[in-house]
Amino acid sequence: xxxxxxxxxxxISPLAFGTASNYAAICRGESGVRQHxxxxxxxxxxxxxxxxxxxxxxxxxxxxxxxxxxxRLLIASAKDAxxxxxxxxxxxRTLFIISSTKGNVSLLEDDKTVSPxxxxxxxxAAKIAAHFQSPNQPLVISNACISGLTALLTGMRLISSxxxxxxxxxxxxxxxxxxxxxxxxxxAISAAPCRPFDVARNGINLGEAAATIVxxxxxxxxxxxxxxGAVTNDANHISGPSRTGEELALAIxxxxxxxxxxxxxxxxxxxxxxxxxxNDEMESKAFGLLGMNAIxxxxxxxxxxxxxxxxxLVESAIAITTLxxxxxxxxxxxxxxxxxxxxxxxxxxxPVHAKHCLKTASGFGGCNAALVFSx
Amino acid sequence: xTEPCYITASCQITPGKVVKDGALLMENENIAxxxxxxxxxxxxxYNYPKFYKMDGLSRLGWLAAECLLEGSFDKxxxxxxxxxxxxxxxxxxxxxxxxxxxxxxxxxxxALFVYTLPNIVLxxxxxxxxxxxxxxxxxxxxxEPVFLQAxxxxxxxxxxFEACICGWLEFLGEAYQACLYLVEKPASxxxxxxxxxxxxxxxENTHG
Numbered sequence: 001x002x003x004x005x006x007x008x009x010x011x012i013s014p015l016a017f018g019t020a021s022n023y024a025a026i027c028r029g030e031s032g033v034r035q036h037x038x039x040x041x042x043x044x045x046x047x048x049x050x051x052x053x054x055x056x057x058x059x060x061x062x063x064x065x066x067x068x069x070x071x072r073l074l075i076a077s078a079k080d081a082x083x084x085x086x087x088x089x090x091x092x093r094t095l096f097i098i099s100s101t102k103g104n105v106s107l108l109e110d111d112k113t114v115s116p117x118x119x120x121x122x123x124x125a126a127k128i129a130a131h132f133q134s135p136n137q138p139l140v141i142s143n144a145c146i147s148g149l150t151a152l153l154t155g156m157r158l159i160s161s162x163x164x165x166x167x168x169x170x171x172x173x174x175x176x177x178x179x180x181x182x183x184x185x186x187x188a189i190s191a192a193p194c195r196p197f198d199v200a201r202n203g204i205n206l207g208e209a210a211a212t213i214v215x216x217x218x219x220x221x222x223x224x225x226x227x228x229g230a231v232t233n234d235a236n237h238i239s240g241p242s243r244t245g246e247e248l249a250l251a252i253x254x255x256x257x258x259x260x261x262x263x264x265x266x267x268x269x270x271x272x273x274x275x276x277x278x279n280d281e282m283e284s285k286a287f288g289l290l291g292m293n294a295i296x297x298x299x300x301x302x303x304x305x306x307x308x309x310x311x312x313l314v315e316s317a318i319a320i321t322t323l324x325x326x327x328x329x330x331x332x333x334x335x336x337x338x339x340x341x342x343x344x345x346x347x348x349x350x351p352v353h354a355k356h357c358l359k360t361a362s363g364f365g366g367c368n369a370a371l372v373f374s375x
Numbered sequence: 376x377t378e379p380c381y382i383t384a385s386c387q388i389t390p391g392k393v394v395k396d397g398a399l400l401m402e403n404e405n406i407a408x409x410x411x412x413x414x415x416x417x418x419x420x421y422n423y424p425k426f427y428k429m430d431g432l433s434r435l436g437w438l439a440a441e442c443l444l445e446g447s448f449d450k451x452x453x454x455x456x457x458x459x460x461x462x463x464x465x466x467x468x469x470x471x472x473x474x475x476x477x478x479x480x481x482x483x484x485x486a487l488f489v490y491t492l493p494n495i496v497l498x499x500x501x502x503x504x505x506x507x508x509x510x511x512x513x514x515x516x517x518x519e520p521v522f523l524q525a526x527x528x529x530x531x532x533x534x535x536f537e538a539c540i541c542g543w544l545e546f547l548g549e550a551y552q553a554c555l556y557l558v559e560k561p562a563s564x565x566x567x568x569x570x571x572x573x574x575x576x577x578x579e580n581t582h583g
Contacts, residue, residue, distance in 0.1 A: 001533075103467075108472060120467070120514070120516075121514040122465065122515055122516045137519075139513060139522075140515070141511065141513060142494065143510075143512050157529060157533075178472070178475075178491075182475065182483060186488065230535075233497070233507050233508070233509075235502050235507050238495050247507055250456055364495060365494040365495045366501060
């Protein structure tokens, strides 16, 4: 089994284009979440992080070809990451992996009779791979809110086994009336900026983002290692998280075991922290079960909202930068703990001394994922 | 060295037909494709009220997993986290996406919205059988035996799981196909080697 390295990344969010400028913005406490009045998306004002706030969209607008907004964002993100990766996307040893929950679902809103292939994630992925002249069939992962982490884990495995040398892992989701109305129907949307792990938290903000992480077997340009990962299922409820956190704890334990590390090696945790009552409580129980209460931890949902299929990649790219800079962005919206287990949360950027970090996520269908990155 | 794995059971459901381990198990050609799944549920005498809350894709996958595991799977052999699911399809949850979006103009239905993700069917199977291992959902234009064989073989090899329910779960309108097969490490009486060729044969055998 070969080690797998992260060699380049990109984030496109309403805050900024590029990982470095995103990291700088959130370290300054800036958030892309604000109130919007958009009758095309919802009949009432709502808080979300939407792309029309992004000041410079030239990287996205200048992509030539017949692409949807979703596809254009993925291409712009992959292109920027590839520009820093120094690998050839057309190489047969390079694989493209796409992560999304709903992809082009907004096409359904404009035309109910839209062809299944136009809306399908497989055809979007094929168009993106063709744009980069990749000779390989791309993979598409659609695993609810853990999609981005599952996509990274899949890429890591296909490189470690020698099947490929590089993987370009990109994820995106667009917020439309389909998605917003659905979360609203669950009463999961907060009427104000979200407050992860806080006593006053009352739901999520949705967000738009695209992100890419390039994985490689070649340490020459390496930033860090993707050292291990695991996925588990709660086997409890399709839309509510585990009551005990045991299954997320199991994923963390397995990811650490596969990385040949223990909880004591982890310098900080990038949690899912959606700011729903049940998710954040479940996560605190999982970290509590593993005795990880004293490890610095954050949630980035207060800056980006919940970016669904992009979330695992956006948050991993920030975690990678945090490992390099040794400064961890705070949890925007957090003031007073509202979970049963004590956690090392702060709303301010804090210094960390981390050689390894943990990234977690959980989603509908009862799925949990954990990845370990190492410096 | 590659440790061999075996397919110890398979199940294929298409409109009007169930094929189990390569042989026709149940057939009813005089019934609409959509009604067939409920007919099957009733004929088999299942008692799992949640079935009626499920969307088409989850009903299909749930029934296919029942038929796959019945008489073929010794649950006591594995810890809950040792059983995984790796499935794929072409059209994600598009059938339910369309149904859900029809409700948005009036009262958006949370009961439908939760099924607008393709991996929910895996969650339903995990809940039914208390499987807690890895579950991944891939989207492909078509069944991809080469990828599915190599990837699951690697995960078995790395002991990510000791048994895996794999295959194709596609549901759109009147058309559906569930093709699930169970991969385990020890061979059993009627098992076949886990190869690209054997899973392609299982996928193509919709008539028994």
